Amino acid sequence: MSKEITITLPDGSQKQAPIGVSGHEIASMIGVGLAKAAIAFSVDGNQRDLSDTVSKDADISIYTLDSDEGLEIMRHTVAAQVLARAIKNLYPKAKLAIGPTIENGFYYDFLSDERVSIDDLPKIEKEMKKIVAEKSNISKTIHSKKEAIKNFADINEDYKVKIIEESEQEDNFQLYSQGDTGFIDLCRGPHLPSLDKVGAFKLTKIAGAYWKGDSKNEMLSRIYGTAWKNEKDLKKHLTLIEEAEKRDHRKLAKEMDLFHLQEEAPGMVFWHAKGWSMYVALQDYVRRKQIANGYEEINTPMVVDRKLWEASGHWDKYRENMFITEIDEEHANEKRVNALKPMNCPCHVQVYNQGLKSYRDLPVRLAEFGSCHRYEASGTMHGLMRVRGFTQDDGHIFCTEDQIESETAEFITLLSEIYTELGFDSFDIKLSTRPETRVGSDEVWDKAEAALESAIKKLDIPYTIEAGEGAFYGPKLDFVLTDAIGREWQCGTFQADFNLPDRLDAEYIGEDGSKHKPVMMHRAILGSFERFIGILIENYSGKLPLWLAPTQLAILTVTEEVNWYAETLKEKFDEFNLRVDLDLRNEKIGYKIREHSNAKVPFMAVIGKEEMSAQTVSIRNLSENKTDTYAIDEAVSKLSEESKSPN
């Protein structure tokens, strides 16, 4: 038997090494620089500590802080070794729970009798820096289940004990320690070999989190942090977060006077004139798109008797989220219990059910800008992104099983056009397949899942499968778009439903002359107008495309002598339905420009004596910060041309 093994590096090159060679030794064999920078390595794709050894031929990859994996390992060490130890140093009675990495950072959950608040973060951070400065080596020992439990039971780390007890493993529990500090932590690793490899970090926030994420369990304290290779990267990340805060739609909405929310109607939007003009522009656009794509627009009641919700199943399954209304008895002959519709689908089936449908009528595509109300838990509301009263760009397609595929393809094409025209270049699709508990035969599920998948494949769009994540009534597609700063938003959805047509007796007469159940496809492209407008505001930092901009042009006068001329101009623009604000205030032009710039008005016409005598308009472009002068008619036609919606 050979005493050497062959290791294969990521570039395909191979090296011979003795059996039992450590990760660190491999790194040294490749180069001194790498040995210094190495923080962990992988063996056949499994991440290992540098001190771990390799005893058979394997694919090896050495990690440094320059790779995503390396950064993640470092963040993990900062959480599990540095933050955890700092917590124990400052709050010796604290019980450590878990400390995983998350995107760009990490968190650590712990239980503490002593209250830890955001004001304590600098103190904890200082302690962490102290720990890092010790540059302790990190080493690990392997233990059996029994030993591991004893280790943590001895120091009253109840959560660690629980984690080990509940583990399916019997041995190989890894305990990491730092030099001779006495600190130990349970971890699957790997970790940095030494704390001197820790880069730049910062604790960002503190919040509560349930043990194991279950709201029935006790609430632990969670400290979030972010960690990077060096100070420069850390700063870059913090700047990015600031940028995201700057485009917060709640903040911009105040500055732009778009909408407000108030205590008497939590989660319901009071749209102001400027916000509503945006809403209307967007809705008109979607309306034209949908009608051009074979939908009929309908409108159905907002308040509907509980009987329909009982029949649809919502009364059973969704009642917690429904606003229930009861007529004041004094004023009503009969007492009826109604609910504000949380969804439009049952009402759409009622429209479908009027008149006998033939297979020749299918597919029937009904669309509604349906105003829905859902009683969302109080802690979940967030500006326009999560509200209790909202309007969906809802639609239901009643079709045969055979039509699912072509309807899917048509829907995705429409959705793709709309996203592109609204400025979102790419989106991902998630296909959710049958869950454990479901209605409908396997045969129908097979057919529907295959139809959805086949439609995506034919359009050659990448997608991922979320096995078992479908609704109980059918498989679905979710559409996730990416905004200008890389955040993902799930907006569109396309869901097959084998349940509701049955419950609400939707039927059609087939070629064979007998009655059949149609399949119902629930679909939305924007999701809700409220949320989508929130996304648009953030995506564009408030600088919306001209056709959506609340105010398209502000006419600013330099001196009051030209007021009459500015008023005449406004009338001209008004004739072309442009949204124009006239600013005749007794202020300097610089002041007016500044104000309207802050309000993100895309065009400003500066009107002074020069323009008046030449009968021209000087138009200043917000995005380019430059000014051009036009004849009046030229200016009007330019703006009305540019402000057209994409369809």
Added chain:
RNA sequence: GCUCAUAUAGCUCAGCGGUAGAGCACUUGCUUGGUAAGUAAGAGGUCACCGGUUCAAGUCCGGUUAUGAGCUCCA
């Protein structure tokens, strides 16, 4: 819904037991100024709501509501 925090002028915030403050916005006067803040004066507040402690409560305590950050939820 849970944890923690917050709630003072239209907005952003300071004040933290002893007669309510700033900047901006607003109104008025002066200024008619040419491309991102002209100038002076004035007006503006049951300090979220309900209760308690105190001679005295934006200020301390309890509750309610809303908002924020997380968590949970989003058939």
